[in-house]
Amino acid sequence: MRPRVSVQDSALRNGNFSLRINPVRSEDAGLYEAQVAYNTEVQSCQVKLGVITVTLSPPSPVVENEPLLLNCNSTHQASLVETCWFHNTHMVPTSGTFCSSHGALSILRPAMSDAGSWRCQLRYSDNEIISATYILQILGFDGPSNPVVYAAAGSAAD
Numbered sequence: 172m173r174p175r176v177s178v179q180d181s182a183l184r185n186g187n188f189s190l191r192i193n194p195v196r197s198e199d200a201g202l203y204e205a206q207v208a209y210n211t212e213v214q215s216c217q218v219k220l221g222v223i224t225v226t227l228s229p230p231s232p233v234v235e236n237e238p239l240l241l242n243c244n245s246t247h248q249a250s251l252v253e254t255c256w257f258h259n260t261h262m263v264p265t266s267g268t269f270c271s272s273h274g275a276l277s278i279l280r281p282a283m284s285d286a287g288s289w290r291c292q293l294r295y296s297d298n299e300i301i302s303a304t305y306i307l308q309i310l311g312f313d314g315p316s317n318p319v320v321y322a323a324a325g326s327a328a329d
Contacts, residue, residue: 235311243291
């Protein structure tokens with residue numbers, strides 16, 4: 172897993188034997204065990220790492236008015252009960268332009284206003300709630316609502 176993993180050597184003296192993984196990948200999910208030996212004592216702990224991913228189809232860049240699919244998946248073992256989507260902190264109603272099903276969100280006609288932070292929240296049968304965020308960028312025209320621009324003769328127009 173090198174060079175994505177590190178241990179803070181300076182923290183070991185204080186009893187902190189944390190492992191840092193950056194960036195985390197889907198294949199990193201699983202059980203991790205740490206063992207520390209000091210004199211005749213051996214201490215160990217186990218940590219289970221779960222991973223949640225948000226993917227975009229088709230991949231970036233997204234073009235305005237072309238349908239897209241955001242998919243949210245987790246390595247959590249329980250049954251998925253509910254998926255909620257949030258756009259810039261506001262819950263997204265799944266009707267009209269937005270359709271949600273089994274962890275996925277379809278945006279049929281994405282607009283420039285749909286760019287920004289999208290967070291999926293997954294709730295499982297064991298009441299575990301897991302969420303992840305995806306920053307969506309959309310290519311399109313973000314100009315005036317009225318496409319007619321007047322400029323004085325001899326001046327510049329944008």
